[in-house]
Amino acid sequence: MSKKKWITLAMAAVFLTLPLAGCGSNNTSNNAAPSATAAAEASAEGSASASPGAAAETFGNPELNIAVFQGGYGRDYWDSVAAEFMKEYPGTKINITASPKIAELVRPKIVAGNPPDFMYISGSDNTPILDGLVKDKALLDLTDVFDSNTEAGTPLKLQILPGVLTSSSIAPYGDGKIYLAPYNFGVMGLWYNKNLFDSKGIATPKTWDELFADNAVAKENDRALFTYQGLYPGYLEEMIVPAIASAGGQEALDQFFNYDPEFWKSETYTKVWGLLEKIATEDNALMKGTVALNHTQSQTSFLQGKSMFIPNGTWFEDEMKDAPREDGFQFGFLGVPSLGADGKVMALTQVEQMVIPAKAKNPELAKAFLKYLYSEKSIKLNAEKAKGVMAVNGAPDLVKEYISETTYNIYKAVDSGMVAVSGSFKPVAKGSKFNASDEVYKPISSIMSKQLTLDEYSAKLYKVYTQIQKELQEQGQQ
Structure with a gap:
C-alpha cells in the first residue's frame, strides 16, 4: 500500500479529540472505473450550498467530475457519499473516476487545462502532482468554504482540528488562505x-x-x-x-x-x-x-x-x-x-488532502460537495465504508462503532498525552530532478x-x- 504524505505541523494535544484514520479499508479493488451516480436534495448556505431542488439554478451546470485515489480506503465511501449528496441536491450528477494510479489519469487533463472539478490525491506515486499544483498556484482558494457556517450555525473551520488549517500543507503560501482541504487523519x-x-x-x-x-x-x-x-x-x-x-x-x-x-x-x-x-x-x-x-x-x-x-x-x-x-x-x-x-x-x-483545481469547470458545486464531506452523515459513512477518520473534532467518538477497538484506543493514546509530531518536505523547485x-x-x-x-x-x-x-x-x- 502506498505511503501517505504528512502535514507540516508539530504539536501535541492538538489532536485530543480526533480518531486516527489510516490507509486500511475493506475495499481494495484496484480497478480504475469512472461511474456516474444519480440525483438528490439538500439545504445549505452561501456559495458552498444550495436550497432543495435548486441545484441547476444555483450552480448552472449541475454535473460534477471528481477523481479520487483508490487505495486502502477503496471507493465505496465516494460512491456512497456522492449518492447522499445527490439526494440532498436534486438534479445534480456526480461522475467518479477512481484508481490507485489516479495521477496518471488526471495529469493529461490538468496539462490540457481541463482538470476534474474535485480531487482526492494520495499515495507516494501520486502526491507529487499536488506539489506541482501548489507550485503553479493552480488550486482554488477554499477559504470561503471554511469560513461559511455549518447547519449548527458555527463556522466550518471551528469543526476542523486545531492547527490543521493554518499548517503550510493546507495554507501553503503563508497568507492565511486555505487551498487544500483536510481529509483523513492517521x-x-x-x-x-x-x-x-x-x-x-x-x-x-x-x-x-x-x-x-x-x-x-x-x-x-x-x-x-x-x-x-x-x-x-x-x-x-x-x-x-x-x-x-x-x-x-x-x-x-x-x-x-x-x-x-x-x-x-x-x-x-x-x-x-x-x-x-x-x-x-x-x-x-x-x-x-x-x-x-x-x-x-x-x-x-x-x-x-x-x-x-x-x-x-x-x-x-x-x-x-x-x-x-x-x-x-x-x-x-x-x-x-x-x-x-x-x-x-x-x-x-498525517492528514490527507482534497483539492479543487483553479480551472475546475464547476467550482461552486465542487465547494458544496467539499462542505458536505464534513457533515456528520459523511463522517460516519467514511468510517463505515473506508474505516477512515476525518480530521475533525470529536470524530473518534462519533465513529467509534465503525472502527476497531485498537484503532480507537490509539486515538485515545494521543488524547491522553502521546506527543503528536508531523511534517512534510517543502516542495522542491519546479522542474527539479x-x-x-x-x-x-x-x-x-x-x-x-x-x-x-x-x-x-x-x-x-x-x-x-x-x-x-x-x-x-x-x-x-x-
Missing part, C-alpha cells in the same frame, strides 16, 4: 503483540535504550527485535520523524523538511540515524531478510511472531485482517520511544544491509540538500 509508530507483552509481563519501552534492551527478551521468545517494510524504506519515516523531534525539537524538524544542508552534520542526525545503524549491526536486532521483503511479507512475518516491533499506521489492522498470525496475537501500538530520559513517547501524524522523500529514504536500504556508512550517506544528502536549496533560490522560492 497516526503512525511502532507496533507490538499486546498479548505477548501482557502474558509475559513485558513493559512497553518508553525510551530507545529500553527498546534495545528488549533485544534480550526478543531472543528469549525466539524472534528478532525489529523488522520493517524492506523494499519500501519510506515506512521508516514513521519512527525517524518523531525521533528527530525528540532529539532536536522543531528546529531540527525545520532543518530536515526545509533542506538545510547543515542538518546532515548535526548532532540530531548522528543520534537518529545512529538508531538505524544499531538496528542494522546489533546481533538479532534486525529480522533476517528484512531488506528484501515487501510490506505484506514483512508485516506477515511480524504477525507470525518473527519480530517484536514493526513501524506502521492505523490502517495496519484492517490491511492485514486476513493474514496468518501467531496464536493469541493482538495488535498493540507503542508509538515511538523517546531519545531522552524523559520518556515522552511520540507518534507521527529531486524527489526529497526518495533521496532521504531509499538509500537507507543500503545502510541496513551494511553497504553504506552513515558518513557516506550524510555526505550524499548534504550535496542533495545544497542543490535543492540552490534551485529554490534560483526560482525565487527561498
Whole structure:
C-alpha cells in the first residue's frame, strides 16, 4: 500500500479529540472505473450550498467530475457519499473516476487545462502532482468554504482540528488562505503483540535504550527485535520523524523538511540515524531478510511472531485482517520511544488532502460537495465504508462503532498525552530532478544491509540538500 504524505505541523494535544484514520479499508479493488451516480436534495448556505431542488439554478451546470485515489480506503465511501449528496441536491450528477494510479489519469487533463472539478490525491506515486499544483498556484482558494457556517450555525473551520488549517500543507503560501482541504487523519509508530507483552509481563519501552534492551527478551521468545517494510524504506519515516523531534525539537524538524544542508552534520542526525545503524549491526536486532521483503511479507512475518516491533499506521489492522498470525496475537501500538530520559513517547501524524483545481469547470458545486464531506452523515459513512477518520473534532467518538477497538484506543493514546509530531518536505523547485522523500529514504536500504556508512550517506544528502536549496533560490522560492 502506498505511503501517505504528512502535514507540516508539530504539536501535541492538538489532536485530543480526533480518531486516527489510516490507509486500511475493506475495499481494495484496484480497478480504475469512472461511474456516474444519480440525483438528490439538500439545504445549505452561501456559495458552498444550495436550497432543495435548486441545484441547476444555483450552480448552472449541475454535473460534477471528481477523481479520487483508490487505495486502502477503496471507493465505496465516494460512491456512497456522492449518492447522499445527490439526494440532498436534486438534479445534480456526480461522475467518479477512481484508481490507485489516479495521477496518471488526471495529469493529461490538468496539462490540457481541463482538470476534474474535485480531487482526492494520495499515495507516494501520486502526491507529487499536488506539489506541482501548489507550485503553479493552480488550486482554488477554499477559504470561503471554511469560513461559511455549518447547519449548527458555527463556522466550518471551528469543526476542523486545531492547527490543521493554518499548517503550510493546507495554507501553503503563508497568507492565511486555505487551498487544500483536510481529509483523513492517521497516526503512525511502532507496533507490538499486546498479548505477548501482557502474558509475559513485558513493559512497553518508553525510551530507545529500553527498546534495545528488549533485544534480550526478543531472543528469549525466539524472534528478532525489529523488522520493517524492506523494499519500501519510506515506512521508516514513521519512527525517524518523531525521533528527530525528540532529539532536536522543531528546529531540527525545520532543518530536515526545509533542506538545510547543515542538518546532515548535526548532532540530531548522528543520534537518529545512529538508531538505524544499531538496528542494522546489533546481533538479532534486525529480522533476517528484512531488506528484501515487501510490506505484506514483512508485516506477515511480524504477525507470525518473527519480530517484536514493526513501524506502521492505523490502517495496519484492517490491511492485514486476513493474514496468518501467531496464536493469541493482538495488535498493540507503542508509538515511538523517546531519545531522552524523559520518556515522552511520540507518534507521527498525517492528514490527507482534497483539492479543487483553479480551472475546475464547476467550482461552486465542487465547494458544496467539499462542505458536505464534513457533515456528520459523511463522517460516519467514511468510517463505515473506508474505516477512515476525518480530521475533525470529536470524530473518534462519533465513529467509534465503525472502527476497531485498537484503532480507537490509539486515538485515545494521543488524547491522553502521546506527543503528536508531523511534517512534510517543502516542495522542491519546479522542474527539479529531486524527489526529497526518495533521496532521504531509499538509500537507507543500503545502510541496513551494511553497504553504506552513515558518513557516506550524510555526505550524499548534504550535496542533495545544497542543490535543492540552490534551485529554490534560483526560482525565487527561498
